[in-house]
Amino acid sequence: MLRRLSVIITTALLWQFSCSLTLADSQKPKQPDKFPPSPLEKITPDPLLLPLVDPQKLTPAQLQQLAPQIDQLNEAAAAQLEAGNRVAAFEIWNRELRLRRLYGSLPEVQALSRVGAIAFNQNEREEVQYITQRLQTIQQQTLSQPLIDLQLLRSLGEAYQKVRSPQLALEIYDRVLATVRQQKDTAAIVDTLKTMGEVHLAWFDYPKAAATYQELLSLATANGDHLNEVAYLQQLAYIYEQAKEPQQSINILSKLAKTYVSDNNTTPLPKLKLAIAANYQLLAKENPSLLAEAFKNYQDAYTTAWELQQYVDAGEALQQLIALYRSQGQIDDALQTSQILIEAQTKAGNFYGMMQAYDQMGQIYLERKQNPQALAAFQKGLELAQQLKYDESYFAQQIEKLSKANL
Template sequence: MLRRLSIILTAAILWQFNSSLTLAQSQKPSQADKYPPTPLEIVVPDPLLPPLINKQQLSPDELQTLEVELDKLSETAEAKLQAGDKLAAFDIWNRELRLRRFLGSLAEVQALSRVGAIASNENDRQEIFYITQRLQAIQKQVVSSKNADLEVLRSLGEAYQKVRSPQLALDAYNQVLAIVRQQQDADAEVSTLKKIGELHLSWFDYPKAAASYQELLGLAAAKSDRLLQVSYLQQLAYIYEEGKDYQQSINIQGKLAEIYLSENDQTQLPKLKLAIASNYESLAKENPTLLQEAFKYYQEAYSTAWQLEQYVNASEALQKLITLYRSQGQIDEALQTGQILVETETRAVNFYGIMQAYDQIGQIYLGRKQYPEALTAFQKGLELAQQIKHEEAYFNQQIEKVSKANL
């Protein structure tokens, strides 16, 4: 009896083991289960769709009705998000996006772009992944067709930007660029190059941004369009400065100066010379011999601005010169420049600027332990501070400091 019970138990255990093994094998995930379709690819009947026979196209009336209903879905999703139910919101948006494809590629991409921007703001990486994957699928279809839809490609570029995929956006815009160049559409070529340049710039890729604007400059030069050339040169000067390619920035600014001089437009020169001087000052950190170029351009900026009665620019150049002179131990030159600064700020009727100039002069004299001269400068600064009711306490402190040091 005991042996029979043992045999029965053993058989039961073996049957259970084999059943479990069979069940486990039957539940082993297939490739499809391992990589399930995204919510945007799930094919399920939807009450908003009429029964489709042989994948027939929706009629114009049906498309219009569907578009209205999808707009309502989007509003519902937005309300859910505002109420804090993010999961439900994106479930609804995903349903909307699945159905948007019935309205055509452009409508779908625009909807993906809109929801992608929301997903990016919410930092929903999974949703961003779904949307990016769908955008890539659409792009593949568009590019593989005989006549690629430029409007869809441009919208794809914008959508990729919304989901923060700059390289994919650039791929789309470069495909647009290749097509419009083939079509010899000059205006579209320029607008696309601008998009590409701006995109590189927004992601701080200064060398590639510069390359785009150099192409734009070449196109403007070919048409002898002076206004566009100036605009692109200004942008290039900024890009090279931001990318710390100061020599290239100086080269571009030199071209700008040539244009201004050729057209006898000197009003732009003071600011331009200030920028050139600043770039030379940056280069001088590695190559001190270039500091003389910085001095030269600051001086030219001052003299040109003075002649043009641009006293704000003249003051800025003088301020820079004072700092440079002091850094090089040229204190007498710094003091002389400080006196010129007082006169310049007086011409500009800039009481705050005059006050600051006297402060600089006072600090220089204080550093040289010329206390009477420092005291005089700080007292003049205090008079102005009292007039404009600003920094009176500061100048009183400086006067007290000098008086104690002079004991």
């Protein structure tokens, strides 16, 4: 009896365990295929081709006759998308893309590029994947050929950009660049490097963007292409600023400043000097001896801007100088510079800047316990605040505090 009971219990436990496994297995989410089969690889003949012979044997005349009907598919898809029928729209576009194969790789890639851009903008992830896969297939076929088709490769690169596949695009442009280097085609080398530089920048790859534009700069300098030399220096200045590389920024900005001086174009100099000074100020955090260069360049920015009557830039340089003087405990220099700042803001017609300058001057006088001078500065600030109808209460409070302190 006990043995029979033991068998029954054991059987029941095994059944329960088996059921638990089955239930657990049934509750596991099934892993779907990452992407279903590509609609671009559909084999079923298209209705437009049914009355015709084998698609592979279409004559040029038949292809020409078919072209307007394929163009109409693109228009029909666009109309469906505009009406909000996204599924229907991309079904039609996929049909168009399958038919574009009949016209060769270049027209197909151009069509893939166009539809790929739409798919990406519409957040159609699977469609973007199908198009990218098809582009890769065409790429493999193209690179297996003995002769490189540069036009097709460039179109592939552009198509990869449209579907936001920068690495695939850059692989193509690397191949193009290698080919045009062999051909010693300087114009094509420059165009390809420009395209690559734009891709690097678009994806915030500043080190590679910098290397690309440095090469472009070298080519422009070697070829005496002064206009582009300036453009590449400007682009490099932007890249190093974004990459937060102050020393590289200084090097490029200094070259740019020399170029402007040699061109007798002094207008951009104040802003360049401001940028150079700001970079020296950053470097001075690690190497305090470079603070002297920051002072020098802010002063150069101020004097150059004043000579050019660029009083806004002069005001910016003076403001930075005041902050530096105060940080170094050079209060007399800060006060003298504040007086010049007020004059610069007056000449610029910047009433808000004048108000801020008087406030700053008042704060410096307060630090020195020179209350009468501070009071006079805050009163000037209040007059401007009343004209601007801005921060009146702040200046009134400062004046009230000082008035009580003097009682």
